[in-house]
Amino acid sequence: MKTYGELSEERFESCSKETPWKKLLYSVSFFHAIIQERRKFGPLGWNIRYEFNDSDLDTGITILHDMLESNEDIPWDALRYVIGQITYGGRVTDDWDRRTLTAILNNFLIEDAVLDTYKFSDSGIYVSPKLGSLQYYR
Numbered sequence: 001m002k003t004y005g006e007l008s009e010e011r012f013e014s015c016s017k018e019t020p021w022k023k024l025l026y027s028v029s030f031f032h033a034i035i036q037e038r039r040k041f042g043p044l045g046w047n048i049r050y051e052f053n054d055s056d057l058d059t060g061i062t063i064l065h066d067m068l069e070s071n072e073d074i075p076w077d078a079l080r081y082v083i084g085q086i087t088y089g090g091r092v093t094d095d096w097d098r099r100t101l102t103a104i105l106n107n108f109l110i111e112d113a114v115l116d117t118y119k120f121s122d123s124g125i126y127v128s129p130k131l132g133s134l135q136y137y138r
Contacts, residue, residue, distance in 0.1 A: 001138070003029040003032065003033070003057065004029065004134070004137050004138045005138065007134065009134050011061075012025075012134040012137075013134075014065065015065055015068055015069060016069065017068045017069070018131065019114060019131060020068055020074055020114050021064075021065065021068055022131055022132075022137075023113055023114040023115075023128055023131075024064055024068075024074075024079075024109065024113060024114065025061060025064065026128065026129060026137065027108040027109060027113045027120075027128070028057070028060045028061055028064055028083065028108065028109070029057065029061075030108060030120060030126070031060075031104065031105055031108040031109070032052070032056065032057040032060065034104055034108075035052055035088065035101065035104060036052055039052075046094075046097050046100070047094045047096055047097050048092075048093060048094050048097060050091045050092060050097070051091065052088060052091065056087055056088055056091075059087050060083045060087050060088070063079070063082050063083055063087065064079065064083070067079055067082075074111075074114075076109065076110070076111065079109050080102075080105060080106065080109050083105065083109065084101060084102050084105040084109075085098075085102075088101060088105075089101060089102075107120060108120065113128055114128070115128065116128060116130050
C-alpha cells in the first residue's frame with residue numbers, strides 16, 4: 001500500500017508495454033513488501049538483519065522499466081539476476097539468506113505473473129490484479 005500510495009501517475013503510466021509493466025511493477029512491489037516483512041521475525045525471517053529500503057525498490061522498478069523498454073521480449077533471467085542478486089542481493093551476506101531471497105523472487109518475477117490468473121500463494125489469497133488505473137491498484 002505504501003508503494004502505490006507514493007507512486008505517481010506519471011511513473012505508473014510511463015512504460016509503453018502496459019500489461020507486463022503494470023503486472024511486474026505489482027510483483028516487484030509485493031516482493032519488496034515480503035522481504036521487508038520477514039525482518040519482523042528476526043532470525044526466523046533472515047539470519048542477518050538487512051536494511052532493505054525504498055531505494056532498493058526504486059532501483060528495482062527502474063531496472064524493470066528500462067529492461068521492458070529496451071527489449072522486445074522480457075529478459076526474465078536478466079531481470080531476476082539484476083534485481084535479485086545485485087539490487088537486493090548486494091546487501092545479503094549470508095548464503096542461506098541469498099538462497100531464500102532468490103526463492104522468494106522466483107515466485108514474483110516469472111512469466112505467469114503477467115497473467116490475470118496468477119496466484120502468488122498456494123492459498124489463492126494473493127493474486128495478480130487485473131489491469132487498471134493507479135487508483136484501482138491502490
